[in-house]
Amino acid sequence: MSGTGDTAPGADAGELPAYAERVLSVAELIPAGRVMTYGDVAEYLAEEGQPEGLPAEGGGGRRVGGPRQVGRVMALYGGAVPWWRVVRADGRLLPGSELRALAHYRDEGTPLRAASQGSDDHIPKIDMRRARWDGRQDERDAPWDD
Template identity: 70%
Template sequence: MGRMSEESEPAGELPEYAERVLEVAELIPAGRVMTYGDVAEWLEQGGPRQVGRVMALYGGAVPWWRVVRADGALLPGHEQRALGHYREESTPLRDASRASGGHLPRLDMKRARWDGRARTEAHN
């Protein structure tokens, strides 16, 4: 699982990169998603794995279900919780019958993906 015990951050204090990732997660509008890679690109720092690690360690306090895999698959182990959020927020989903043998729907990435522009333009 890695050497998480070597983290040097004081208890209760987030690393600066983690704070930035979580801030982006909070900007994503209800019903929309960004991929791990989208978040890294938006921050111009790190990559999908780094964003995924931040979300795994610290994402529980933000709308974690809005930061997703690029293929639209639901987060393993959290599928039902995420699906509840997606349905509540009317996030576009692809029919499960069209997914390759899966029982759960996937996100419709063409319709659900958010590029961050609308929010950032409103603040400029």
């Protein structure tokens, strides 16, 4: 995916679509050192009880997109927000942006797992069990642990 640079393609082309604004608002809420998957963001937006201040569309939490739509928004407009905090469910780093993302993860203390011995690229993965954030505003809450 593209659009993870310092400026988002099309960002100056006018007003963002409402769904894109909502996705980017969620990306900005994710605390440093934590992540949400594309699907997590879509589910978060589908919930009725969104935190005050998030733009609503169609009367609140009506679902208008899934993980692919969230990924598309991040690819097109995500450069203006902490894009590295919205990730793949398997914890693999965004192809083409691995090193930039890895630098952010290390700076923020995001939990990582070493690359498997059979891995060709030796790039670590995000430890999803420890890094995943559930959208609760209280940062003292634990990540999704089973």
